Amino acid sequence: MQKVCVYAFTEPNHGSDASSLNTTARKVPGGWILNGQKRWPANSSFADVFVILACNISNNQINGFIVNGGAPGLKISKIENKMSLRVVQNCDILLVDVFVPDEDRLPGANSFQDQVMALSVARVMVAWISIGRRGRASASHAYICRYLGERRQFGAPLAAFQLNQEKLVRMLGNIQAMWLLGWRLCKLHDSGGTMTAGQASLGKTYYKRWNRTHGSQSRHGRRWLWANGIVTDFHVGKAFCDMESICTYEGSYDVNALIVAREITGISSVRPASRL
Incomplete structure (x- = not known):
C-alpha cells in the first residue's frame, strides 16, 4: 500500500533558524504529547503520515515523531493565494495535545x-x-x-x-x-x-x-x-x-x-x- 508522507520541520517563526523549534514534545506514560505549529509542508492536506520534528522539553534536543493523518488534535489548513508552485498544496499544521506512542518516535533522531x-x-x-x-x-x-x-x-x-x-x-x-x-x-x-x-x-x-x-x-x-x-x-x-x-x-x-x-x-x- 502506498502512502503520502510529509516531513514537517519549518515553523511560522523558524525557517532559516531551523534548530530553534517551538514545537514541543513532552514525555507521558506510554508516549509523547506534541504541541506547536508547522508551516509549508507540501501536500499535507491529503497526507497519510507526518514526520514531525519537535523539541524534547526534557533535554532540549530535536526529536522526530510519526503522526498519522487524522490524529486527534492534528489540524491542517491549506495556504492560499500562492504565486509560485501552485500545483503543490502547502499547508499550515497545528498540533494541540497530539499523542504519539513510544514506538512512533523515530529511532536515532536524538538531536538536530x-x-x-x-x-x-x-x-x-x-x-x-x-x-x-x-x-x-x-x-x-x-x-x-x-x-x-x-x-x-x-x-x-x-x-x-x-x-x-x-x-x-x-x-x-x-x-x-x-x-x-x-x-x-x-x-x-x-x-x-x-x-x-x-x-x-x-x-x-x-x-x-x-x-x-x-x-x-x-x-x-x-x-x-x-x-x-x-x-x-x-x-x-x-x-x-x-x-x-x-x-x-x-x-x-x-x-x-x-x-x-x-x-x-x-x-x-x-x-x-x-x-x-
Missing part, C-alpha cells in the same frame, strides 16, 4: 545534528528539480530552442539572430555545469556518505544563482518570450515563477552560502555555537 544529513540530501533533491531532464533549466532550454525556431520577426526566425544564439550557448554551458555538479554530489553521497553539508549547500546555492540571476535560464527564457512570457500557457513563464519557490525552500541562498563558508573557514557567522 541527526537531521543535518537528511536536510543535505533534500537540498540536493531540490537542486535537481531545477535542472533535471524535466526540471526547470533543461525543460526551459528545450522549449526556448523550439520557440526561437518557430517565432519569426523581421522576416527571419528569432533563432537566426546572433544575440539569441550566444545566449543559447551560454544557457547550455550553465546547464551542463549544473548537471556535473549534481552528478558529483550524488556520487559523493553514494560513496559511503562522504558528501558534507557544505557540499550539498554549495550545490543548492549555485543552482539558485544559475537559475535566477540576470544571465539565468529562467530569466533569459522569460525575456525571449516577451509578452508571452507572462502567460501560464507557455512553460517558460511557469518555470520563471516556480524558481522563486525553488530558490527559497530547503534553505535560502544566503543561509546555504553561510553553511558553505563555515565549512571553508571553520567559523560560523550565524552564531558561535551554531548547530546548523
Whole structure:
C-alpha cells in the first residue's frame, strides 16, 4: 500500500533558524504529547503520515515523531493565494495535545545534528528539480530552442539572430555545469556518505544563482518570450515563477552560502555555537 508522507520541520517563526523549534514534545506514560505549529509542508492536506520534528522539553534536543493523518488534535489548513508552485498544496499544521506512542518516535533522531544529513540530501533533491531532464533549466532550454525556431520577426526566425544564439550557448554551458555538479554530489553521497553539508549547500546555492540571476535560464527564457512570457500557457513563464519557490525552500541562498563558508573557514557567522 502506498502512502503520502510529509516531513514537517519549518515553523511560522523558524525557517532559516531551523534548530530553534517551538514545537514541543513532552514525555507521558506510554508516549509523547506534541504541541506547536508547522508551516509549508507540501501536500499535507491529503497526507497519510507526518514526520514531525519537535523539541524534547526534557533535554532540549530535536526529536522526530510519526503522526498519522487524522490524529486527534492534528489540524491542517491549506495556504492560499500562492504565486509560485501552485500545483503543490502547502499547508499550515497545528498540533494541540497530539499523542504519539513510544514506538512512533523515530529511532536515532536524538538531536538536530541527526537531521543535518537528511536536510543535505533534500537540498540536493531540490537542486535537481531545477535542472533535471524535466526540471526547470533543461525543460526551459528545450522549449526556448523550439520557440526561437518557430517565432519569426523581421522576416527571419528569432533563432537566426546572433544575440539569441550566444545566449543559447551560454544557457547550455550553465546547464551542463549544473548537471556535473549534481552528478558529483550524488556520487559523493553514494560513496559511503562522504558528501558534507557544505557540499550539498554549495550545490543548492549555485543552482539558485544559475537559475535566477540576470544571465539565468529562467530569466533569459522569460525575456525571449516577451509578452508571452507572462502567460501560464507557455512553460517558460511557469518555470520563471516556480524558481522563486525553488530558490527559497530547503534553505535560502544566503543561509546555504553561510553553511558553505563555515565549512571553508571553520567559523560560523550565524552564531558561535551554531548547530546548523
